[in-house]
Amino acid sequence: MTSAPVLQISDLRKSFGSEEVLKGVNLTVQRGEVVVLLGSSGSGKSTFLRCINRLEEPTSGSITLNGNSVTASNANLRTLRKQIGMVFQSFNLYPHLTALKNITLALRLSLGQTRQAAEEQAKHMLAQVGLAEKAHAHPSELSGGQQQRVAIARALALEPQVMLFDEPTSALDPELVGSVLEVIRLLRQRHMTMVIVTHELGFAREAADRIIMMDKGEIVEEGPPEQLFTAPKHPRTREFLKHFTGR
Amino acid sequence: MEQIQYYYFNLPIMRDALPTMLHGLGLTVLMALTTVAMGVGAGLLLAILRSYPSRWIRWPIICFVDVFRSLPQLVIIILIYFALPYAGIEFSPFWSTVLGLSLVLAAFAQESFWAGITATPRGQWEAATATGLSHTATVLFVVLPPAIKTSIPSLTNRIIAVTKGTALGSAVAVQELLAHAQSIQSVVANPSPLTLGALLYMAIFAPMVAFSRWLEWRYRWSR
Numbered sequence: 184m185t186s187a188p189v190l191q192i193s194d195l196r197k198s199f200g201s202e203e204v205l206k207g208v209n210l211t212v213q214r215g216e217v218v219v220l221l222g223s224s225g226s227g228k229s230t231f232l233r234c235i236n237r238l239e240e241p242t243s244g245s246i247t248l249n250g251n252s253v254t255a256s257n258a259n260l261r262t263l264r265k266q267i268g269m270v271f272q273s274f275n276l277y278p279h280l281t282a283l284k285n286i287t288l289a290l291r292l293s294l295g296q297t298r299q300a301a302e303e304q305a306k307h308m309l310a311q312v313g314l315a316e317k318a319h320a321h322p323s324e325l326s327g328g329q330q331q332r333v334a335i336a337r338a339l340a341l342e343p344q345v346m347l348f349d350e351p352t353s354a355l356d357p358e359l360v361g362s363v364l365e366v367i368r369l370l371r372q373r374h375m376t377m378v379i380v381t382h383e384l385g386f387a388r389e390a391a392d393r394i395i396m397m398d399k400g401e402i403v404e405e406g407p408p409e410q411l412f413t414a415p416k417h418p419r420t421r422e423f424l425k426h427f428t429g430r
Numbered sequence: 431m432e433q434i435q436y437y438y439f440n441l442p443i444m445r446d447a448l449p450t451m452l453h454g455l456g457l458t459v460l461m462a463l464t465t466v467a468m469g470v471g472a473g474l475l476l477a478i479l480r481s482y483p484s485r486w487i488r489w490p491i492i493c494f495v496d497v498f499r500s501l502p503q504l505v506i507i508i509l510i511y512f513a514l515p516y517a518g519i520e521f522s523p524f525w526s527t528v529l530g531l532s533l534v535l536a537a538f539a540q541e542s543f544w545a546g547i548t549a550t551p552r553g554q555w556e557a558a559t560a561t562g563l564s565h566t567a568t569v570l571f572v573v574l575p576p577a578i579k580t581s582i583p584s585l586t587n588r589i590i591a592v593t594k595g596t597a598l599g600s601a602v603a604v605q606e607l608l609a610h611a612q613s614i615q616s617v618v619a620n621p622s623p624l625t626l627g628a629l630l631y632m633a634i635f636a637p638m639v640a641f642s643r644w645l646e647w648r649y650r651w652s653r
Contacts, residue, residue: 236560238556238559238560261562261563261564262562264559264560264561264562265561265562267560268560269556269557269560271553271556271557273553275551275553275554275556275557276557277554277557277558277572278576279575279576279579288558288561288563288571288572289558289561289562289563292563292564292567292571293561293562293563293567334557337557337561338560338561341561341562
């Protein structure tokens with residue numbers, strides 16, 4: 184593992200009107216690291232994730248990706264966003280395009296690949312998420328789990344430096360969650376750098392290198408999963424874990 | 431009863447009027463098609479431009495749209511034909527009518543497309559943005575295709591309503607269908623040509639109405 188971090192975020196703040204939802208968050212993510220963000224809804228973890236590629240405009244603070252500033256006023260956002268893959272809770276596949284075309288669109292328009300190269304790449308990505316035979320299906324013909332795997336393939340196809348997952352399994356029926364987590368596990372084996380917001384505590388414990396516990400717009404505790412799950416220090420973490428394991 | 435037949439369904443008069451009226455019908459169809467092409471095209475372009483985050487683009491478009499949605503079509507056509515020449519801009523009767531109707535259709539079509547664009551879930555914009563697509567690429571390839579489908583019902587209604595306004599061309603002496611019907615009517619002192627005109631309007635607009643129903647039906651089920 185090299186010492187240069189992929190992502191470096193310091194003192195990130197975000198306000199919606201007078202409400203401060205991020206109160207100075209610091210996070211450094213090393214290459215190949217899997218960081219899981221936990222916290223109850225409203226803790227700011229999704230907003231934090233969406234600030235990283237500036238889908239949400241941070242109020243202040245700085246973000247760098249491989250040393251390049253994302254937050255600078257002259258940042259080339261389009262170039263940087265290609266290097267930050269994002270997976271959404273509600274998949275956000277393009278309903279009028281097939282699974283294959285959902286993937287080739289950005290390859291052709293953002294990376295300028297030829298049609299043939301883009302389709303080859305897209306087929307390769309679909310095979311990786313186990314959906315090679317669904318290339319020509321429209322999103323409405325796919326299950327939620329399949330749609331989310333296509334969405335992951337779409338983000339991965341651009342060969343990003345880091346993948347952001349915003350509650351990737353929250354909109355799925357319980358029996359479909361496994362197939363999506365399986366893909367994320369596969370990415371972990373390939374040392375993909377990932378920041379994951381999830382409520383799947385079992386998965387977090389098993390797959391994370393580091394767990395960040397957020398509450399009211401701040402990081403209240405962080406550490407390796409075993410430490411955090413077996414000996415949580417902060418009262419909010421204890422309460423959160425008790426609440427979820429008691430479910 | 432006989433009087434109604436004599437004055438409104440006088441077959442010999444209608445038969446004599448038919449060749450001239452068909453000539454007018456051709457011009458009506460030509461005006462309608464030109465108006466649809468120009469109006470829908472301009473409306474689409476305006477809706478795309480309006481999506482850019484600049485008030486210097488957005489505000490003039492909103493002003494244009496609101497003005498041309500509120501002015502009566504006849505007033506616009508007459509202003510173009512009679513008033514613009516004083517500013518040194520002259521249009522033929524045909525183009526005055528087509529231009530006036532196109533401006534109105536562009537305003538309404540813009541609203542239809544814009545409604546479709548704003549109905550697109552935010553997640554679609556975000557997914558495209560997150561993969562590095564430009565605003566233009568996002569609008570053209572991600573947002574517009576479903577948005578156009580959404581806007582079809584209101585758009586087809588407007589197309590029919592505005593293109594029927596080709597009859598207003600008779601006010602600025604376009605020799606279209608209604609103008610011919612009126613002039614023949616005054617020569618033969620019998621309003622049967624108007625009945626024939628009504629039938630001919632039905633003949634071109636009824637298929638258009640049916641086509642729009644089919645379009646709406648088709649897109650409802652393919653979504």
